[in-house]
Amino acid sequence: MDQPRSTVDRLLVDVSGRRPRADARRNVERLVEAARVAVAEIGVEVSAHEIARRAGVGVGTFYRRIPSLDALLEMVLVEILDEISDVADQALGDPDAWNGLRTFAGTYVRLRAESCGVSEALGGACGVTLTQRLEDLRGRIRRLVERAQAVGAMRTDVAWQDVPFLLAAAATGERTLDMRAGGRQWERNLQIILDGLRTTQPSTLPGTAPT
Incomplete structure (x- = not known):
């Protein structure tokens, strides 16, 4: 089976095969887009709090949806x-x-x-x-x-x-x-x-x- 190509899809992969909820996908999309912009402006030293702030979500949502800051930056x-x-x-x-x-x-x-x-x-x-x-x-x-x-x-x-x-x-x-x-x-x-x-x-x- 082909691996999903986009960062959003990779982060939403569920081993159970269940379709992610719409709100979960929106939050991940916001976090990925915020990460791309923050990486461009700040660099690889950007923090999870800064990405979450730019995405308009709490840092708790960041860590519920993202394996780790390093993983997100690497994927981006x-x-x-x-x-x-x-x-x-x-x-x-x-x-x-x-x-x-x-x-x-x-x-x-x-x-x-x-x-x-x-x-x-x-x-x-x-x-x-x-x-x-x-x-x-x-x-x-x-x-x-x-x-x-x-x-x-x-x-x-x-x-x-x-x-x-x-x-x-x-x-x-x-x-x-x-x-x-x-x-x-x-x-x-x-x-x-x-x-x-x-x-x-x-x-x-x-x-x-x-x-």
Whole structure:
């Protein structure tokens, strides 16, 4: 039997096979959504009380519906990493190897820039719990890079291992050297990086320069 894919479904699995009550499902949906938002804003150090507060339920409801805080955070991050892997698989199916790599890079950097928790998880902050997902994602990135290099769309002196570090560098903070990031700053950073990886003419930069 296939395992339920969504975090909500996995949390609602009942070994007796009984259908969960509607109010139980609503509470779990609220908790999962609150956890995703809190992980994005705060990171993996978010507390159960904070997630429950954002979900509009008591912490007692949290622990009745959720096995543990660590389990919820792991499930949320696994779901997000699976979404990133799905994007990588779609990119690998693009007949244009460079466009596939570029499309994946845009989604990957956007998620890193928008979510503290995703950035921490990709950096290894969650220990061994996400090891297999990270290994699978590395394999996909390697294939994307090698495919672009094989068709002459990307410089071959760059190792595939360089690319995850370059993409992480594009997800900049809001301020540096007492300057505020410009509009769509991570997109500008990414475009500069992609132009540096290409073997053709550079592209027009999106957004505005930092101020």
